[in-house]
Amino acid sequence: MDEQTQALTQNFTLGKLFRFVMPTVFAVLLASLYTIVDGIFVSNHGGTTAFAALNQVGPIFMIIAAVGFMFGTGASALVGKVLGEGDSERANGLFSFIGYVLIGIGITCSVVMWFALEPLLNLLGVTETMMPFCLEYSHIMIPALTLFMLQFYFQSFLATAKRAGLGLLFTVLSGVTNVVGDTILVGFLSKGDPIKAVRGAAIATTAGLFIGGVVPLIYFLSKKNTSLLRLGKPKAEIKSLFKACGNGASEFFTNISGSIINVVYNGLFLYMIGDMGVAAYGTVGYVNAIFTAIASGFVIGVTPLFSYNYGAGNTDNLKNLYKKSMKIVIIFSVAATVIIECLSHPLAGAFAHGDEMLKAITIDGLSIFTLSFLFKGLPTFGSGLFTAFNNGKVSAIISIVRTLVFNLATIVAVPVIFFHAFGSSYEAAFYGVWYSVVFSELLAVLMTLAFLKKYKKVYQYA
Helix, strand or coil, rough: CCCHHHHCCCCHHHHHHHHHHHHHHHHHHHHHHHHHHHHHHHHHHHCCCHHHHHHHHHHHHHHHHHHHHHHHHHHHHHHHHHCCCCCCHHHHHHHHHHHHHHHHHHHHHHHHHHHHHHHCCCCHCCCCCCHHHHHHHHHHHHHHHHHHHHHHHHHHHHHHHHCCCHHHHHHHHHHHHHHHHHHHHHHHHCCCCHHHHHHHHHHHHHHHHHHHHCCCCCCCHHCCCCCCCCCCCCCCCHHHHHHHHHHHHHHHHHHHHHHHHHHHHHHHHHHHHHHHHHHHHHHHHHHHHHHHHHHHHHHHHHHHHHHHHHHCHHHHHHHHHHHHHHHHHHHHHHHHHHHHHHHHHHHHHHHCCCCHHHHHHHHHHHHHHHHHHHHHHHHHHHHHHHHCCCCCCHHHHHHHHHHHHHHCCCHHHHHHHHHHCCCHHHHHHHHHHHHHHHHHHHHHHHHHHHHHHHHHHCHHHC
């Protein structure tokens, strides 16, 4: 057994597991910071309307980029299982085939988005004041959609190939490129011009995506690559392609859940408050994106371990991994909630650029929304666990019901309940909107626990 295989089958302590997944966690976190960094610079150098515009178009790009996450997590679980069964040739062929298909999808999405952008923005209710900024940012970002997808795809497979540290390096270089670009193009050269600030942020993000998407592509194509995986001759198994998509569909919905809710919340706050409401929720959405990225990074990092040991029939390791992973998820969820609650004032101030009303609205929303972090971690892990076992059906049920049923139901029901229960006031309904996601995630936890109990004997992880 070689060193890379031993790393996947070792008996993990809590500390070893934490160290194993941390490079992937940091890599995914940094990859998700593009829009956040853009938001900080644009909010301070372009104003509230430009910042609100970024928050309107940001979810669109994250939804499309999540296709790469779906392919990455779904295919890496499948490929990891094949590696565990000892068939490295088929594993490399599937990795290559699915990667090439993703590139084709990315190019197609760019073409479609270019022509459908303005009608889509009108459908989302973008105001006339925000439209020029939305168009400016989007027209620069759209050609880079394939790179956005590839970055998430390769992050999953760098973990499977036991090269998570290299994935972190690629993402750090990408993030540094983005920050330096924002500093120069937005911080110094925009000179307070909102259009120039938005344009500079888009260029900086695109430059970062080039590093994050193209450099890993070159690495996996290189003949000097000595990892478990390399891009080469594809093995065109259509059934496996759909299996990978089915596996990763849950992670797709998990990652776009924040984006979907962002779209809905933006519409509600645009109606209730206007541009300032969208800007306030933008800050809350950024904090949520950080939490989601860390939770998703953990899932990406730990999934290859479950997939490989499941394929190898090592039930003792599965039980150990499950126990340790649950501890990490619980500790992280509680710690994140406490930390963000304590940091709500400085976080709100970082995006408010001196606007006290905007800061006050943001603090109220952030303090309530953060309570949902107590519950978000478990459904994300549970969905990823079933993906690792190649049970895309259960994984998808958890994510789809969580996203499209619980979230949308509570965002309608909770404000109405608050309106009637707390004085029939506009303010009560406003707070109900913030609280809706807390109740939604609580329902998702109960559903996930039910599935974990039902299948623990089937996969022998507990």
